[in-house]
Amino acid sequence: MAIRARAVTDRKQMSYVPLGFRAALGRFAMTHRTDYTRARFIAGFLAVPVLLYLIYVISPYAQAFYIAMTNWRGVSATPQFVGLENFQRLLGDGVFWTAVGHNALLLVLLPLLTIAIALFFAFLLNVAGESGGVSGIWGARFYRVVFFFPQVLAVAIVAVLFQQVFRPDKSGMLNAPLMALGLEPVGFLSNPDVAFWSILGVLVWQAVGFYVVLFSAGMASIPREMFEAARIDGAGRVQLFFQVTLPLLWDTVQVGLIYLGIAALDVFAIVWVMTAEHGGPDHSTTVMAAEIYRNAFQYFRFGYASALGVVLFFFTVAFAVLAMRLSRRDRIEF
Amino acid sequence: MADNSFSRRELLRSAALAGLLLPAAGTLSACATPAGGGGSTPATQATGAKSAANPLGIAEDKPFEVVIFDGGYGDAYAKNIHEPLFNTKHAKVQIKHTATKEIAKTLQPRFAGGNPPEFINNSGDNSMDFGALAQDGQLQDLTELLDAPSWDDPNVKVRDTILPAAIELGTLDGKYCVLEYANTVWGIWYSKKLFDDNGWQVPKTWDEFTALCETIKKSGKCAPFTYAGKHPFYIYETILTLAAKIGGVDVLKNIDNLADGAWKAEPIAKAAGAFADLGAKYLLQGTEGLDHIQTQTAHNKYKVAMLPCGSWLENEQKDSTPSDFGYSMFPLPSFTDADALPYGTVHSRPGEEYFVAAKSANPRAGMEYMRAMLSKEGAGKFSELLSTLTVVKGAAEGRTLSSGLASASTALQNAGTNTTYFRFRQWYQPLHDEVAAATGQLMSGRLKVAEWADRCQKKADEIKNDSSVKKFTR
Structure with missing residues (x-):
């Protein structure tokens, strides 16, 4: 969702970019070569935040869902799976x-x-x-x-x-x-x-x-x-x-x-x-x-x-x- | 502009949703799964040749780590007494000293990662759960230490130099694995000066006790009684000790063993009723909203005459006690002539836990360190420095004791074998929390004795029927 928010922000900010510059950008995006460059440019910017988001937000979520189905007490290295017992x-x-x-x-x-x-x-x-x-x-x-x-x-x-x-x-x-x-x-x-x-x-x-x-x-x-x-x-x-x-x-x-x-x-x-x-x-x-x-x-x-x-x-x-x-x-x- | 308004609303929504999810993630991400593979014992644990000077066979050249809880006792006793003492016999062993107020936060990741320190003072608010540690095989079996010759006399085993209760309490699952070092005695504390000035006498029966409360109340000099209202453990401790005195030690054994109906036994109802009455009539105003330091300071300022506490009290209050205060304690008064245990019975309990991590690199050095702690010198100096008795028999003899510690020491001697204790606080913390919460309400009159007992019993039954909780018996 954060990514979506960011994308929307971009769109919003676009509307404040001076018109002449916008037009120039549009012309720039016409050719195929620049399409590729632009994709690479965007991917380059997104890769790091997405990666951080995956590691620090998504993966703890996934882990929490798994831990919720174990009887882990915090000190053991091998928790036991207990299904939905905790719930x-x-x-x-x-x-x-x-x-x-x-x-x-x-x-x-x-x-x-x-x-x-x-x-x-x-x-x-x-x-x-x-x-x-x-x-x-x-x-x-x-x-x-x-x-x-x-x-x-x-x-x-x-x-x-x-x-x-x-x-x-x-x-x-x-x-x-x-x-x-x-x-x-x-x-x-x-x-x-x-x-x-x-x-x-x-x-x-x-x-x-x-x-x-x-x-x-x-x-x-x-x-x-x-x-x-x-x-x-x-x-x-x-x-x-x-x-x-x-x-x-x-x-x-x-x-x-x-x-x-x-x-x-x-x-x-x-x-x-x-x-x-x-x-x-x-x-x-x-x-x-x-x-x-x-x-x-x-x-x-x-x-x-x-x-x-x-x-x-x-x-x-x-x-x-x-x-x-x-x-x-x-x-x-x- | 229409396009802009749409995007702005979208933005607000998306941002709000992102904001919603992130804090929840923060809560959850605190629990990360353990590093796999750390579960087994390290391949090589340091050992050395056994000899008369080195009965536990520690490696004379391998370092180990000592982690001390930097709380009420501080960490100076380890640094200045025990560690130098250890080095007198093993000069080449390097000790890494760590002091922390947050034991679990510091060490739990190290246990989960398979890299724990050797010797740990597992104490304080943020200590690790012994049940969980035992369940996961993290506690080193200390039987070998008990059977080793003592530090002072090679002809006497360590087992024979310490109180039997310490061994019983340190035993989990039939295995002695926790060193309970300090010995705490509970009682009702008063100022000798205040009592002498007013001609008040130490009560020996419950009737004398309530009469004294009445006298103090009428005198208008101060409130008769208080306890750490924010931490109702201080008062449920007293209720349970009185119950044991009325009905015998089995009352508390049944509670610890989660026996059916243990909380509904007659002696418990009597004791709870007696203290509920006390709470209704004689408490310092505002008690339920004050914590231990606030009530103890009020005590030091002669605003209240008596409060229940353990023998650490004097040390805890040393900065705010007037020099002529004269800390003293008396054992709980006899409830009736028919009490199962005689006058003088006290709640005495070895406490302040230390253990050696079974899966650490050099557990033998940790055990040897315990052997040094259990020497007469190690224990005696500890008592002197911290005004606290230890489980080492006779270690405080010949040492200069403060007035409070001396009275606690005398009370313990007079009690002889008539001592009681309970263990569910350490075994089942959720039960401790529920009993504390209910007892706070009992003392402020919002719960009747029967309702209080119902709640405690319900929680005990819940724990008994919860297969995921490891059960203990005594």
Whole structure:
């Protein structure tokens, strides 16, 4: 797919090549000899990436499918073939299905929340200003930088940081004020009913900044006249957002949805580093990637872990197909 | 432009799909198939002529590698005590010293590739699974080491210089192959200073214990009890030890052997119930969300009076303990007069695992290194440096022990043969994880005792019926 994407990129970029040069290229490709040269030229460029892709992407896939059908425990040089036994066991693995449930919930909530918040902020920073023209609210430049901060921090640092923020005693940033008011501290990470939502909060916090910047860029490319025309017609901020900004930004929002969907299926480090029992307490925050890691590198059940990986693979492909179906929508030209 | 819009949408889709597939590939590609052919023993393993000075017959000119887990014990003990000691008898053997915090990540590829180091301290969060290693024949049989003359006295076999429990615990499948070197004693830890200042007495019965908790709670000076809430192992260890004290050692044997209904035995329910009550009434606020370091530091700051832990505690906390804190431990109080094991019974367990890789180039040197470790000098200096007892009998005698270690040592002596332990944590890690998760919920009151037992039993049954998991018995 990456190759296809690249080919499409080429085609897209072609349209920006100056016309004269394009015409020259076309003439050049007329003769047979140059056809051959061109094929060799393209093959030369493609050979290395395709080879790397085969070795580092396709072959590990193939190997994982094979390992999934063995009882390999990681240290033996000769794994035994056990057929579909791992997949049978997986069906009855309650913890794994809990993890799948969490990923599914994240898949719905993470994109929705992040995009809603990011759109709101981006709108404030770019369009919603008080002054006559189309501009952001006061201090927009400063906020834009601040919103991007979480993106700059390494995931592990974010996780450790939030461990402290969520601490259940007086050293916890959130619980200290609560306890000063004489309230019971909240077990953000220790209460199994709350922990998942704490994780979701951190994931959203971390993702919003990037999408604020992405949507800001998207909004900057919308012609000013559209906003001005809407303003003159008497549109308020709400109408400006829902009737003008959102439809014109829909392409960018779609990209955001898909990437956040990927992120939701791929959550690992935050959960692994931040939570007790790596996905606890009591499996209340675990996700598929954490179960794969646990089975492979803690239980040394590489065969079974690969089977989980294969299942994750099919979930991801299913999501990809679904995302493509849903994203078919007419664009507004401007 | 119409053409352009089409290509742009196509581009977005394709790019998204590519993006989708790549991260998943990353997850999977972490597991690469093993290099074939590395499965058999290397053609030539180094040996030398056996003699009185060299009873294991190591090659005096061949190097070997020592891999130490650089965790709570650090690696200085190997570098400054054991390795020089080894070289006093074998000056020409070169030792390659490696220290790592990630044992499995560093060594697992070497095992799969048929090129493992000789001597390995398989410890820490990222240690390799012994079940998996045993299943694949990677553990060198150490019986020969047991029957070799000891480092100090040629007339005494190594077997007779170490605790019998160490041999039992190091035996997998009837083969002694893991050296459990450090000896850990578990108990309830307190500050002698805090107890003396307030006139609190060490409780000997459960009623005295709960009465003490009540007194401490009412005094308002500190919380009575805590444990490492994020790592419920610390509290399930205590529950199981109390269960063994109530019902005898068979209670834990049945659990280890995955016996039917082992988790539903009466003594276990009693012990779990007792600690669930404690959890409901006397815990330090926020305990369930704190880890071992946070609770132990709270202990050092006199914010809580007691916590259950093993004898590594004093060493672990040495940087944050006030000088007059006076670390001490007491054994679990007797539950009733009808307890199967008397007062003073402790959970004592040789731990900190070392093994020699059977398929390495020079396994005999690894065994000889163990013989050096098991000398009085090697073990005694280890105890002194790390405030930790070892499995070598009497090695700590005549050494200067810190207050906590001295109290642990006394507790162990008083216990005599009344010691208990369990092994399922090492044998079946998934069971350990499930028991830990359920016990955290038991202590915070979200699970009733019967539900807790159901969950542990269910997992134990699951493992019992899983043909791919190697089973052990004791």
